[in-house]
Amino acid sequence: MSQPAAVHEQLTDILVRLVGCTNDAVVPEAVLKDLGTDSLTIIELAEELGKRFDVYLSDDTVDALVTVQDAIDAVALHDGSRSPGHAEKLPIGLESPAPPVRDEDDENAERRSLARRLAFWFVLVGAALGLVLGLGGSALVSATGISSVDLPPISAPSTAAPTPTDEPTPEPTPEATTSEPETPDPELNVSSKQVAPGERFTLSGTFPSAGVGTSLQVQVKDAGSEWDDFPIATTTTKGAKFKTQIYTSRQGERQFRLTDKKAGKSTPAVTVQIG
Known part of the structure; x- marks a missing residue:
């Protein structure tokens, strides 16, 4: 309280x-x-x-x-209640437990053991096949009475080698580079540059770098002072547009702008004469 x-x-x-x-x-x-x-x-x-x-x-x-x-x-005297839909943080102990970390050591050991068994059987089967083929080939030669086989020599191909040409090799065409279009600067318009104290006037424009629903803070600056937050904020709509009405009773020449505080970017300032 x-x-x-x-x-x-x-x-x-x-x-x-x-x-x-x-x-x-x-x-x-x-x-x-x-x-x-x-x-x-x-x-x-x-x-x-x-x-x-x-x-x-x-x-x-x-x-x-x-x-x-x-x-x-x-x-x-407020009871401390929040607005409807206000998100409350779950107390410690009611949060969802983290998923257990899977231990892969046993799985990796099993894979290595399986690989060794497969390699052993491949070697064993290969040796058996080699032995069978060797014995079968010797028996076939003995049965035909062929003691030696003379194979003709392998000659080099007679195809003439291609004659090099003097034509220049075309140079590769450089690929065209594309650059992303620059984002336009924010714009700010005012419905009237001179109003009476307490009279409403409209600030509108576009903020291209902000997406839909971005919060924009209205700021004010008087002569000899720094920019200060005005107690009004608005949000961008489709097309990065915004529009809000404000009024002030303080007289004199005052400057206004809208700022995206998260991005640190502001619209140009407009000057309004109050009174």
Whole structure:
């Protein structure tokens, strides 16, 4: 069970990022809608709290969030249950045993013994056949009265050797090498480059190096600061396309991009004037 102070601290950080309110405004009695949230922001707030504290807030719990204290109690008093379908690790002792390792020493010894027996019988049979053929040949020569046989000498073939030609040997044609086509760079488009505080705008484009279902994190950068994660993520669809809607109440010129954190690759940045 999480401590209320820790939940309050994380809740303040999330609300400042989502709606641009001040830290001092996030007090327990403050009404969430007065801080600038709407139904979509409440859902995003609940999802981010669930990720940070590893809990699952049901739809009924999310619908009942009215004040900052309600959000703190939803996490601090949570029973620790996970979302439906959450995979649990089997306890030690219930895991499937590893298959036994087969001992091949006996099998190899049996194969070697069989090979020796076969070689012995081949030698024995060969010797017997040689003896029978030798005795039979001698008896045949004695019966015909032939004491010696003169065979004609073997002469070399009279076919003339081919005459070498002076024609040059054709050189082998080098095989054409094929190279894989380069993957196009990611693209990012914005529906409007100037919006009012809290007005929604769309980020869309393609991420060719990512497959279908790849998670892309929206990131934001203000003047004089580094890139930071915006509390919105989306996934690629067929054709490596993506599309998401965001809004922010913080005014000024802000840059946005989408990043595949696993591959360490990002789209080009787009600049949006808020206010």
